[in-house]
Amino acid sequence: MSSDTHSQDSLNTFSSLQAGKRTYHYYSLPKAAESLGDISRLPFSLKVLLENLLRNEDGITVDQTHINAMAQWLKDRHSDTEIQFRPARVLMQDFTGVPGVVDLAAMREAVKKAGKNPALINPLSPVDLVIDHSVMVDEFGTPTAFSENVAIEMERNQERYEFLRWGQQAFDNFRVVPPGTGICHQVNLEYLGKTVWHKKQGDKTLAYPDTLVGTDSHTTMINGLGILGWGVGGIEAEAAMLGQPVSMLIPEVVGFKVSGKLREGITATDLVLTVTEMLRKKGVVGKFVEFYGDGLKDMPVADRATIANMAPEYGATCGFFPVDEQTLKYLRLTGREDEQVELVEAYAKAQGLWREPGHEPAYSSTMELDMSKVEASMAGPKRPQDRVALKNMKSTFELLMATAEGLPGASDSRESSLASEGGQTAVGVDNSYHHPSSQHLELNGTKTRLDPGAVVIAAITSCTNTSNPSVMMAAGLIAQKAVAKGLKTKPWVKTSLAPGSKVVTDYLRVGGFQDDLNELGFNLVGYGCTTCIGNSGPLPDAVEKAVLDGDITVASVLSGNRNFEGRVHPLVKTNWLASPPLVVAYALAGNVRLDLDKEPLGKDKEGNPVFLKDLWPSQKEVAEAVEKVKTDMYRKEYAEVFDGDDTWKAIKVPESKVYEWSEKSTYIQHPPFFEGMGEEPEPIEDVKDARILALLGDSVTTDHISPAGSFKADSPAGKYLQEHGVDPKNFNSYGSRRGNHEVMMRGTFANVRIRNEMLENVEGGFTKFVPTGEQMAIYDAAMKYQEQGTPLVVIAGKEYGTGSSRDWAAKGTRLLGVRAVVAESYERIHRSNLIGMGVMPLQFPEGTDRKSLKLTGEETITINGLSGEIKPGQTLTMAITYKDGSTASCELKSRIDTANEAVYFIHGGILHYVVREMLKSA
Known part of the structure; x- marks a missing residue:
């Protein structure tokens, strides 16, 4: 083999291959098959991993055992073998990117203190x-909304952007796409x-598959383009960019077969x-999930990306x-x-990575969907997987109101009154129904009324759908038809349009739809995540007052x-995911308590009712509009993608290789993760007589653990900022403050909707400080326990850590003094993040949970077995002492799943391990 390769x-x-006029070298899967046996039916995603192993075989982190295990997977359809995956690149967004660069800067500081070159x-x-997560919808519904929001963003985030500009010049291989450009995915x-x-x-x-990890869970969107990538925590991404492989077990692969075609009027959003x-x-x-079947033949990459x-x-x-x-078509x-494009086609065909008609790889398990069976859908009120058929939206909301299921704060009187009022009609359609909690208000000189189910936010937002021209053009067509009929958006609806790239603006304009969207209030507000990440901005004062005064359960779409x-x-208790055209429709209707099949959205100029079916575009109309999307639009908008506007260019950039921390900064602070770090890790001790900081239920998300949105002046984070001279109107968001551990510690477990079972009927980031019985903020209690030297644990239910790949959910947990989390099950990224910060994730055995153990949160917990050798999947023992002195115990499974994770945990975290290894090799 050539010595030029690693x-x-x-x-x-x-081997070598010809693509167009160029010759490329590559590691051939067909040649590997000569030794491994027929691997043609290996799932495409695992073929990518196999190529990664062949290319990175070094006899240490990758050897023949790992390569053979990929072939063995075909026989067993699963594997317990741990492999080391080396992605080609790393993708970041600014909410996760800023703390990532802060960590890199802190690592440079640690290396400098050790007397070595910080450029290591x-x-x-x-x-x-x-930079896509920082723009907020402060201004909306006006022609100047975009320019005003960008100006506010630049002013609000000046410190953060100065810091990122520093990182851009201080680090090699590091590029920044400036604000106002698009969503990272x-x-x-x-x-x-x-x-x-x-x-x-x-x-x-050398040619090889494009692969990546990203610091945002929706990095998976790129899988629609045949690129293997997924979200990891910022901690893991930092390690990957510093040369550490991503440690993983060879995954099971679920094959999802698609057949048929979507029916008339059904969108990619309904499909996903x-x-x-x-x-x-x-x-x-x-x-891994891998899509296959002849239904892919006509499925464009935009639809694939929506699903991915x-x-x-x-x-x-x-x-x-x-x-x-379809991949080649999209690339062109x-x-x-x-x-x-020539390289992609030649390489994919040479490697057996090209999808052939009728080819069915071998999968761990399979499932199938006939796309002709898909119906118009939404999802909510609080989980993306809770699909509701559009025709059932009204009855679903009525049931929610009648039972108050999942809607905290509903009073008994409201529940009983709703249960007795089965035939209520939506706001904006029939004003004869007066609900006890309805509130009269005045907006823009017009007197109106806000009822339960009112849509107070209608946002075309997020990478999922704004990357898809078919659903965006469908939204434009609905707007065009609505304006022609004289329909208007209901006055209480906060409307916004935040595309994922400037190309969307180009094709909406060329399609002739932007003016109609503007007419309905869907003016451009920014190029960023906005509402989807929680940057929806404030509601109009009158609407906010009405919601609070009536304790009204309102909606966002x-x-x-x-x-x-x-x-x-914070004030919107039900949130519904929908396609862009349905967002426009609900802005016109003004309420989710509608059966859109039978009830009108409004009235035309002549006073006749207008139904959704009167506005909904045909597939032919959408296809004709999509034809107006041209290659020149992409080339024009991406020609200067890294340049930024004059404000960005004018930001002063310090030229030091080691960051000069400012004690006055409330955005960027030197984190304490490496303080007192020795050359070798300290021995790990068992957790003795720990207190329970929080007792949590199922589906606790990383948003619950570390919220990204706004926070109040009386919260621990709000008090801290005010003590440091920041006015509440300049708080920004938790997400924008992730470069400051002092804010983020105070924001851990501070979501306004989190429920700690240690307290009765209390919502928000509170707990009971057991020694005195006081209710207080979780942060305040954690600090009191730290003063006493008391270790802490968190107890939770199923699917702990669902949602965003938010490393601060683990960092904050660690800084509060939590040694271990005990849950019934974990989401993948958060489990990994906890280990990456030296927090032990433990799992209850089947049939045992906080309820069967009768935990109230007033117990003391001892976890034995940590002081011995740390191994993947080992069994530990939890001893419980109850308030009355009685005791119980149960076995727990360590969710350290791989040998690498065990090493990271022993070192107190992945970054500690990386720094120590770099210092050894320097």
């Missing part, structure tokens, strides 16, 4: 950070992704909500689509060079992927 290549797979800490893999899909990567290696050009519901019911956490985007919502590590003609449309409690807006 692999030992024990199977002699190094430098990304070895290409890193792209896209859409920029990744439309521009950054290559499907097949290549680089110079000696005198040869159906897929999400099906896969969540099956249970695919920690597994929501892998975190159905719980899978990724939702992979193989390369085929989005302006990739001919040379790149958004074209996003996340609708967890407290995420979209």
Whole structure:
């Protein structure tokens, strides 16, 4: 084998291929099959992992055992073998990127203090950070909303952006896409992704699959382009960019067969909500999902990306689509060079990575969907997997109101009155019904009334749908027809349009739809996540007052992927995911308590009722509009993607290689993670006589643990900022403050909708400080326990850590003094993040939980077995002492799943391990 390559290549797979006029070298899967046996039916996603092993075989982290295990997977359809995956690149967004760069800066500081060259800490893999999570919908419904929001964003985030500009010049292999450009996943899909990567290696050009990890769970969107990638915590991503492999077990792969075609009037959003519901019911956490079947033949990449985007919502590590003609078509449309497209086709075909008609790989298990059976859908009120057929929306909301299920704070009187009022009619359609909690208000000089179910936020937002021209054009067509008939958005609805890239603006304008969307209040507010990440901004004062005065259960309708409690807006208790055209429809209707099949959205100029079917575009109309999306649009908008506007360019950039921390900064502070770190890790001790900080139920999300949105002046974080001279109007959000551990510690478990079972009928980030019986903020209690030297544990139910790949959910847990989390089950990324911060994730055995153990939170907990050797999957013992002095015990399974994770935990976290290894090798 050529000495230009890094692999030992024990199977002699190094080969060359011709693509267009160029010659590329690669590690051949067909040549590997000569030794391994027929691997043609290995799932495409595992073929990508196998190539990664062949290319990185070094006899230490990757050897023949790992390569053989991939072939053995075909016989067993599962594997317990741990492999080391080395992604080609790393993707970040700014909410996770800022703390990532803070960690890198802190690591440089630690290396400098150790007397070594701080430049040792430098990304070895290409890193792209896209600033997309910071823009808020402060202004809306006006022609100047975009420029005003961007100006506010730049002023509000000046410190953070100065810091990122520093990182841009201080680190190699690190690029920043400035604010006001697009959402990282859409920029990744439309521009950054290559499907097949290549680089110079000696005198040869090496070709290999484009792979990545990203610090956002929706990194999976890129799987729609045949690129294997998924979300990891910022901690793990930092390690990957510093040359550490991603440790993982060879996953089970669930094959999802698609057949048929979507019916008239059914959108890609309806399809993905159906897929999400099906896969969540099956249970695919920690597994790959791979789509196959002849239904893929006519499924465009935009639709594939919509499905792949929501892998975190159905719980899978990724939702992979193989390369085929649709992939090439999309690459050409989005302006990739001919040379790149030629390489993708030649490489995929040479490697057996090209989808052939009728080909069915071997999967761990399979399921199937006939797309002709998909119906118009939404999802809510608080979980993406809870699909509701559009025709059932009214009855679903009525049932929610009648039972108050999942709607905290509903009074008994409201429940009984709703149960007795079965025939209420939606606001904006029939004003004869007066609900006890309805509130009269005045908006823009018009007197109106807010009723339960009122849509107070209608947002076309998030990468999931704004990357898809078919649903965006459908929204434009609905708006066009509504304006022609004289319909108007209801006055209490806060409307917004936040595309994932500037290309969307171009094609909406060329299609002739932007003016009609503007007429309905869907003016451009920014290019970013906005409402989907919780940056929905304030509601109009009159609406906010009405919601509070009447304790009204109102709604948001958004074209996003996340609708967890407290995420979209603190006052909006029900949040519904929907396609962009349905977002427009609900803005016109003004209430979710409608049967859109039978009840009108409003009245036309002549006073005649207008129904959804009167506005809904045909597939032919949508297809004709999509034809107006041209390659030139992509080339124009991405030509200067890294440049930014004049404000960005004018930001002053310090030129030091080690960051100069400012004690005055309330955004960027030197984190304490490496303080007192020795050359060798301290021995791990058992957890003795710990207190329970929080006793939590099922489906506790990373939003519950570390919220991203706004916070109040009387919260611990609010008090801290005010003590440091920050006015409440300048608080910004938790997400924007992730460079300051002081804010983030205080925001841990501070979601306004979290419920700690240690307290009765209390919502929010509170607990009982057991020694005195006082109720207080979780942060305040944790600090009191730290003063006493008392270790802490958190007890939880099923699916702990669902949702975003939010490393601060683990960092905050660690800084509060939590040694271990004990739950019934975990979501993949959060489990990994806890280990990455030195917090032990433990799992109850089947049939045992906080309820069977009769835990109230007043017990003391001892966990034995940590002081011995740390091994993957070992059994530990939890001893419980109850308030009355009685005792019980149970066995717990360690959810340290791999040998690498055990090493990271022993070192107190993955970054500690990386720093120690770098200091040893320096």
